[in-house]
Amino acid sequence: MKRRKFLSQAIKTASVAVGSQLLPPALGASALSQGPAPKTSASSSPRPQLAPTFDDPTLSLGSILRWPEANRRILQAVSDKGVRAALFVCGMRVVDADGAKLLSAWDQAGHLICNHSYSHKFYGAQTSYEDFAADFLKNEKVIAPYHNRTALFRYPFLKEGDTADKRDRFRALLKERGYRVGHVTIDASDWYVNQRFVDRLGKQAKAAVAPYGDYLIAHLLDRAAFYRQLSLDVVGHDIRHTLLMHYNPLNAFLLSEVMSAFEAAGWQWIDASLAFEDPIFGRQSQIVPAGESLVWALAKETGRFEDRLRYPGEDDIYEKPKMDALGL
Secondary structure (H helix, E strand, O other): OOHHHHHHHHHHHHOOOOOOOOOOOOOOOHHHHHOOOOOOOOOOOOOOEEEEEEEOOOOOOOOOOOHHHHHHHHHHHHHHOOOOOEEEEOHHHOOOHHHHHHHHHHHHOOOEEEEOOOOOOOOOOOOOHHHHHHHHHHHHHHHOOOOOEEEEEOOHHHEOOOOHHHHHHHHHHHHHOOOEEOOOOEOOOHHHHHHHHHHHHHHOOOOOOHHHHHHHHHHHHHHHHHHHHHHHHHHOOOOOEEEEEEOOHHHHHHHHHHHHHHHHOOOEEOOHHHHOOOHHHHOOOOOOOOEOOHHHHHHHHHOOOOOOOOOOOOOHHHHHHHHHHOOO
16 A cells, blocks of 8 residues: 555544544454444534653654754644643653753643653563662652652553552552552554664665654554544543653654644644543553553453454554555
8 A cells, every 4th residue: 555545544544523524443443343333423522632642751862863853843843732741751861961951841841740760661570569669769869850740650661560469569659659650541653663764764864754754643543543442432431542652753753743633633632631630540450461551451351352452552563564565
């Protein structure tokens, strides 16, 4: 499929209920068309809402783009939509004076500064509770100076523990420290699309960004449609969503287009602080291994959506064959 046709189809398919638009199943997710109908209608439902959230601000973006320009571009794109995002900070990526400048720019713009651990450890068999807890606490010192620091924690890789004991011990620590989980509801693999883009530029310095932008937008709209439909079927009504994106060159170049594409597909951008007020973010699934998108975890817990769920929820293994086929 040609990339422009691919993008056009994705935007059309992912359009949600707004005015005369229809709410279709997610692009490529044929199982959704066989599931229960949404508990909303085009005539009665407001536009679905989502908030921008960003993981892993970093000073090291390679030779493609320096962090001050990336910072300027991302902040401007969010500001142009009149919303405030949540930034989930991994301390090891912003440890020097320039890191303070990067975070200060977000803080001064009113965005939430949140904890994403210090070393981005995978909370699985390779990481003990003690090591994971210490790494989380270490990162508190990194975000402490900022006015808009917020007691939200996002698990690296969205992995919340490979055993019930590790899951529950860390949840107890979060509660003790006054934290809530900064859950993702719309998970995606923008990091992998960026990786492919950066790899291409390493081999072909003048490679065009547009084909990767087309794929990124199509991918994000597809995942948003999938997780929205899944959330409707799990909880019976629309929730305020949080979209996972990463602080990287591709998003710096294309965030404005990404956000406009979501609006064209019927979504409404909202402040991250408002999204996290939705009662859905207070729910805790009891699955093991724990983690993934909050919507995925709640769906998994019911046992009713096995035909739709894959593990991990999102990863490069799903996007590689598609990008290979498109020559990206």
